[in-house]
Amino acid sequence: MTKLNILLLGSGGRESALAWKISQSPRTGKFYIAPGNGGTERYGVNVELSPLDFDGIGRFVADNSIDMIVVGNEDPLVAGIYDHFADSPVLVVGPSKAGAALEGSKDFAKHFMERHAIPTARYRSFTAATLADGKAFLETLRPPYVLKADGLAAGKGVLIINDLDEAKASLEEMLSGMFGASSATVVIEEFLSGIECSVFVLTDGNGSYRILPVAKDYKRIGEGDTGLNTGGMGAVSPVPFADKEFMDKVERRIIRPTVEGLKAEGIVYRGFIFLGLINVGGEPMVIEYNVRMGDPETEVVMPRLASDLVDLLEAAARGDLGDTPADHDPRTAVTVMAVSGGYPGSYAKGLPVTGNLDPGQSILFHAGTTRDADGRLVTAGGRVIAATSYGAGIADALAKSYAALEDLAFAGKYLRRDIGRDLMNL
Ligand code: AMP
Ligand code: GLY
Numbered sequence: 001m002t003k004l005n006i007l008l009l010g011s012g013g014r015e016s017a018l019a020w021k022i023s024q025s026p027r028t029g030k031f032y033i034a035p036g037n038g039g040t041e042r043y044g045v046n047v048e049l050s051p052l053d054f055d056g057i058g059r060f061v062a063d064n065s066i067d068m069i070v071v072g073n074e075d076p077l078v079a080g081i082y083d084h085f086a087d088s089p090v091l092v093v094g095p096s097k098a099g100a101a102l103e104g105s106k107d108f109a110k111h112f113m114e115r116h117a118i119p120t121a122r123y124r125s126f127t128a129a130t131l132a133d134g135k136a137f138l139e140t141l142r143p144p145y146v147l148k149a150d151g152l153a154a155g156k157g158v159l160i161i162n163d164l165d166e167a168k169a170s171l172e173e174m175l176s177g178m179f180g181a182s183s184a185t186v187v188i189e190e191f192l193s194g195i196e197c198s199v200f201v202l203t204d205g206n207g208s209y210r211i212l213p214v215a216k217d218y219k220r221i222g223e224g225d226t227g228l229n230t231g232g233m234g235a236v237s238p239v240p241f242a243d244k245e246f247m248d249k250v251e252r253r254i255i256r257p258t259v260e261g262l263k264a265e266g267i268v269y270r271g272f273i274f275l276g277l278i279n280v281g282g283e284p285m286v287i288e289y290n291v292r293m294g295d296p297e298t299e300v301v302m303p304r305l306a307s308d309l310v311d312l313l314e315a316a317a318r319g320d321l322g323d324t325p326a327d328h329d330p331r332t333a334v335t336v337m338a339v340s341g342g343y344p345g346s347y348a349k350g351l352p353v354t355g356n357l358d359p360g361q362s363i364l365f366h367a368g369t370t371r372d373a374d375g376r377l378v379t380a381g382g383r384v385i386a387a388t389s390y391g392a393g394i395a396d397a398l399a400k401s402y403a404a405l406e407d408l409a410f411a412g413k414y415l416r417r418d419i420g421r422d423l424m425n426l
Helices: 013-023 054-063 074-078 097-104 106-115 127-139 165-173 243-265 309-318 394-406
Strands: 004-010 030-036 068-071 091-095 125-128 145-151 157-162 185-189 195-203 209-211 217-222 224-239 272-280 283-288 332-340 362-364 369-371 377-381 381-392
Touching: 004 013, 004 054, 004 309, 013 030, 013 091, 013 309, 013 362, 013 381, 054 068, 068 309, 068 362, 074 091, 074 097, 091 097, 097 106, 097 283, 106 125, 106 185, 106 283, 106 332, 125 127, 125 165, 127 185, 157 165, 157 224, 165 185, 195 217, 195 243, 195 309, 209 243, 224 381, 243 272, 243 283, 381 394
Parallel strands: 004 030, 004 068, 068 091
Antiparallel strands: 125 185, 145 157, 145 185, 195 209, 195 272, 217 224, 224 332, 272 283, 332 381, 362 381, 369 377
8 A cells, every 4th residue: 555645735724634534544654734723633644835836846746755735725726826837747536727717717617617517506707897788687687786896805805785776886896806806807696595515526527527425515604604714513414405416416417517518628627616506496406516526514414424535535536446445434423613712803812712722522623723822722713613513413523513512612612503404404
């Protein structure tokens, strides 16, 4: 068995979950996380390197005989990290820059779906030069109106507006730089009504893929899905409505045309595809593509992946998944995120995190934590630590995660008490 030296890029809860899984593989040799957080040091060695510093990463790869780079967040992918290392022997798990446009440009993603007849909301794209056409198009739609900045906008680029005049005004503002260059093009699309879920696929770019466990995340800060959007307050896997019939449709109508479309268009893509789906009366439609794993979905997807992740990542990055298995653990997994008081607005950092940091019944995935000068664990971000637990069902798993977070203390700790509740009575 050959071991691989691995460098994982990123610093959030998602990377903690990837690191946890990578560290369990007998295939993992030396393992580094750049920059990592106060929890990832348990799984490997944290390295002070920015995921966007490709030259620095190149030097680190050479100096430490890294065999494979695993990219956690989208920014390096959209910036072209795959292409940067294309002529080097190091494997990179992820899409080329052209493939990363599935997330980096909503206009590109919508056109791609149109070319491959993949079900998604009807849309049109506008720029400052076609503002008047955009306003006229809004008049043909029924509210609410969905306006999306074309480019990356740190999860903030989507506006859903009930009033027509307000939508026209927002279109004008977006096109005149509300989200900087990201909203120089705006996609306006039909509003879809339904319940969302996240489907993750690992593809080798040659037509083969594996479907990972399906998850549902909880994005809003407030219970009952109210208040501002966050980076994610919790997640559940599996998702009861994503049953065999639904997933057969997803595979036939969305996954296969996506994987085959990328190949047919000559777009190099050896990594994760994240399908943000909505269930419209039993019919899956694509809300968005992302080119990475989800956060906090990864904190339940990795625990439910029963097969070796390093085997899968290496096979995908080499372009031949072959018969590498991706078995699913039948148990339910839930994760609940403990966040800083005030998040997603302003919040304090550097607050000591104390309590039981090693609960037996749950896995703590650190997100916004770090070590202070004295080596104490302190908060370093809005989302601080996620507690993931297994159970026979959602309620059972949740009880363990809530108990684990109860035993954890930092000033201002907040968490949502209703994670998964909408799925329990379906
Ligand atoms: P996105 O950044 O594309 O994920 O959009 C953010 C959120 O806006 C999604 O998770 C959905 O909840 C919502 N959304 C986006 N597009 C639509 C749509 N066409 N219809 C209804 N909701 C949408
Ligand atoms: N949980 C949604 C995302 O990672 O974009």
